[in-house]
Amino acid sequence: MKITNKILENLSAYLDGELTPEERFETEELLKSSPQIQEEYQKIKSLKDAINNFKPLPPDEYFETRLAPKLKTGYNFLDKYRIPRPAILFAGATVILMILLQSGSDFFEEWFSQGKSGLESFYSKNLTSLLMAADLTNEDLFDFAFNKNLPLDETGNKVLAIGTDETGKEFLEVKYAGAVQPGLKLNDFYRQFNLNQEQQNKVDSILDSYSDRLASVVLVNDKNTIAVNPELWRYHSRLRQDLLAYASSVNREAVVTAFGGESEFNDLMREPEPMPVPVMPASAENYYFITPDSIFFSRAVVDENRIQNDIARIRKRVKSVSEDDRIRLDLSPVFSEQGELTKSGSMRVMINDNSIRVVIPENISPLEKNRDLEKLASKLDSAFKQLKKKNMEFKFDMPPVAGSEFRVNVRTEGRSGRASYSYGYDAPDMVIIKKDSIKKIKPLDSVFISKQFRETHFPDSMSVEKLQKLADSLSKKFGKDSQWFNNQPDLDQFFRDNFADTSRIFKDRLREEMRQEWLLFRKEMNRLREEMRRFREDLNPQKKKQEAEPIEIRYNIET
Template sequence: MIMNKEKDIELLSAYLDGELSNEEIKKLEEKLSLTPGLREKLAELKRIKDLTRVSIKKINEAPYFETRLFTSLESKPYRNILKKWSPVIGFTALTLIVMLVLKFNPDLIKNIFEEQKLSLAGFYKENLKPLLFASDLSNEDIFNFAFYNQLPLDNTRTQFIQLGSDQSGDEYFEINTAGFSSKEDNFKKFIETLSLNSERKHQFDSMMSSYAHSLQSQILVNDKNTVAISPNLWNYQKAIVADILSFAKASGKGIADAMPVLFKVESPMVEKVVHKVKSNKDNEYIFFTPDTLFIDTFVFDEDEFEKEMELA
């Protein structure tokens, strides 16, 4: 016969205490006759209850207990009132203390909030490294970034960042894993159309390499799934276009034939854009984290990073 241990133990205990009805007693005794294990459990419970009755001395009932209890309570009314209202008194006292603190230090809560915000921002800023370092940007990548607003984020070109602007002129970016436009002949066509000699080609390569190095600090990541993107990335894209146009114009060849897309940019505008980017020392970044999004300043130490890479 199947035993429900917890229920059977409760029934056995009630059986020994005489708390079962006649029908329940009859059913239990039938079950006991068919279940040796249940009979053993009954004997064990009986021994425990017998020991308990022997070891515990019954306390004699005190005469007039209720009368003396109520007399004692009536003689201490203030203590009862104090006990009853102690939570309210405690809360009121705490409220008064907080009000006094805020009165003499009104910026306390604001300072606590700012400290927590700085602590959280500091946590997500730890160990930020250039994401574009792993993509090993080529001069052709930089050239195509200028005209197609796409920049590969890894050396397999399976992830890339796409810059753009909406109808209202607000700039945005997307990180995509599909749709990368590989324009492998644009850089080569530019060099061939301008008929650059070795010296001029070296100058152009140096200019592209310089931008590749500068772009590394514009997108940073760390092991806390933080992505930090500098708004200056949009300005770099414009500056690269401006520098390429300026370089092409200086060659004396037809700019329209050399460019993958024709940009009508006047010389003063070219110089203005390039100067703006190269003189901009703004260290502001947009931080994307698993928990939040915020804008804050961050100084990326390129020299320290390069030392770490040399030692790695």
């Protein structure tokens, strides 16, 4: 029940015996029915009891005699028009402010400039290489070249992404790895262009040459600051172009086919060769800063010697950083700010639960002064998208139909060219698979029986029985021992049993592909296992056990 002022007045009058019989009856009913009113009643009663305990002041017989002269002389007619002192102070401050603004004084501009400089100086101190926060492997560098993602910590939980939005403006984005779409992997690149071990080592050396450069244009510090130099866009385009140029030098036919034909590829490669790039960029003072409480573009003085020393120290430790030296970036305060932030003439910032996107204005765009590079970047984007589409993987189009027949379309590329197949399949209930319904699922033998599939991918003589035997052997080996692919005698015996009448080149390539696929599968499973472990910890955080504090016992011995 809501307690009003009227109820409180009645409670006070009830204690003083000043209520009418009707009001007294209503008050007593309220006291019986409401504990809150009873509590207020006790408070008022206690207050009245405390006041009644004070002794009354003695009467002053001369009070009226002293009061009368004060009433006659204390009133001044001007008091009616007197202005309060706070109003005078406020009016004076307003006049001074108007004079300063009218006179064109630079006082406020200098004041705001000093505040901004102080903030920028705070976050730009002790900037060092990205390698102090994340170890960049060749897979990471290839992922940056193709998928535009660069890890920001040693766990790969946060990544830095660059790209172009629907309006053609470049953007920076810091996001959690779970929000990243999977793309082409380094091993896929090797398989796509049939690179042998020596050629793969050359690709690795190209990637290694960019490691220090990328680590110098993306800087971090212990204040959770990420500083990105505009040269990052140039390195990205040049790295992709270098990878494409080398792949075409060793397998031009495969590269031309992957990128849409001879004319498209020649048009792409007619762009001027990139100039040699130093480790530290010429415009090293320009950076986009992403910090826990601000995002800005500013010039910063970077200690190049310190960065080079840090990189050399890390390389000496075999691309690893000790736990004491590791920089751990925490941008959770930024992710907590939801929505879109836009200011006139500044960067546009969009923040949600998974990412921080900074859309860069055209006046500070990293590609503004080099339209040739911008054109090349656009062409390379299109080319690598085509490469991703033509990646040698099976793609299954399976509609979510329960307990009925559906079609499986398989699209592949073989040595004889592209081919597609369509097979029928009777499926059990795929929405809810019961325990005994698993036995009803039939193997997809029609793929191995297909004459077109065998002629495309297995041109040598190979019977259906051998293919089925191969499938059974692989299944047993996968389930029995993951080290089987690393055992050369077992591998040789397996291929003698199943591929005795096939060419040596085909056997060697298939053996290596099988081993690479298994290693990739094992790596992905380990990553999935780690992500599931972190997910369980986030859902059910375990309280740390409190360690018992030691008890100090002192004895005082008197002698």
